[in-house]
Amino acid sequence: MPYAITKRCIQCDNCVPQCPTGAIKVMEGDYWIDPNLCNNCQGYVAPQCIVSCPVNSPVPWQAKKGRCKVEARTVPSPDLFPDGKSHPFASAIAIWELCNVLAQRQSLPWETDAAGEVYYQRQINGGKGVIAFRITDTINSESSVALKGEQALSVIETFDIRAACLHLLYAAYVTNLDKPWEEEFIISDRQIEEYLGLDKRKDLGKSTKLSLIKQLAQQPCKFIVCLSLPRQGKIKQVSLEKSRVWHLLDIQHHFQADELGCKHLVGLTFKIKAGQWAKYFLNRQGCKERTAFYQYGTLPKALLSNIMSIWQQHEGAARMMLWLLFKTKMGREQRVTVPTLMRIAYGDRKLNQVALQPERQRLLRVFESDLEILNHYGLKPAFDPVTYPAEIQPLWAKLSDIPEDAEAALEFWTDDGSNNNRLTDAAPRGKWNRLMNARILYFELPHAWESLAKSKKPRSTNRKTNLKSPATLSTEYILEARKKLGLSQRDLAQLTGKSQSWIRDIENGRFQAKLEDQMLLRRVLGMH
Ligand code: SF4
């Protein structure tokens, strides 16, 4: 059980250096024990704070009873997600790459430069530019001293994929500011709790939630970015030398005391400012004058709680989800190969290490299960019928084709039994090698993500002309065209990369195909 300091404390400071876990903090002259750091002096004969205290102040900690009073605190910036669904967020390269770094952490190939500083670097814009990240552990200072060697690696080890959610929240807050590289925003623990869905976690106590929030909120602020991009039209060359991605200017702790005078942490407020990257990539005025960029996307609120739910059991799925948030911003029909997705989900090193059959099978099982998780959260992969046909698709994808209606299901199984490859057949030989060349045409997006794709459409000039005045594709027309070609619903599903149930629903008129899907059907059915 942790300890707490009562009002008997005479602030002699004896206990602070004796605490083996650094749990005793001094906040504005008052002494306070962080219950999430205090381990009751495990391995010691007696708690060191009690041994060193001349007035016997520390007592066993009791959870705070009753509601946490809302005192006068610094007013936070207005809440995000006013519609409860999504909010714009800065999607500049520095934000995308840092999101990947927080998601992949030790899986990335960190290197050491001549000065001994640990860094991760990646070429961008087809090798014309470069971006690199270093780590610092001084969070609330203007200076950016990069960590070296073991010290840097041990900080990287402490990073948590859930910190990527905080990073995205910061990227959303800065879109509310006119000059984000000059202005700060304030975010409170209550807001973070709500955005991440922690307010619904009844299994976590207030102090555990606050400790988690504090830990996650600091991590995105421990990165220094170096960025170099060549001139693009009127926009001058971008060159950022060791600049922080986020400045954590202040953390305010809010306490309430119980009848013994023990302080209980009941709230946190963070004051944060964007780094200099925002001047180049989130500059409204500069964008109008064509001297800077204003790059943004849409952050679905549900993504944050999804990551918070799956990060432990399905980290690969969480990594892919975060990556797809930025990838889908580049347009819906972004083909992606299976090896690329696996690299995102499990890292280069792991993918290169799997040489033996049992290891490959294990990784495949994890990959297929992670894809199922994405599918469950509405990110439905459209398998390329040529490179990723039904026989090498995950079983869950094939099972989703089974009709719910008993008669249709019987017809489905009869049809399946007469095929060369049955749904329940074992994976064909060479599945791994075939998957290394397989592609996913695109991911169908959940509704909250859809606004992202929709807002993107008018920018694509080619597509604009194609989609401008499409003749609606009637259900009868699709059915007739399919029959004329002698295709079964299953064949059409394979050719379009859709599920058989989707084809059936379209033909039954349960819903109408979206414009992109109508174009896909026209292409596959040869209708022009
Ligand atoms: S019990 Fe030990 S770990 Fe806990 S606050 Fe006291 S000295 Fe620190």
Ligand code: SF4
């Ligand atoms: S708790 Fe005891 S030892 Fe620690 S500062 Fe207060 S009086 Fe000193």
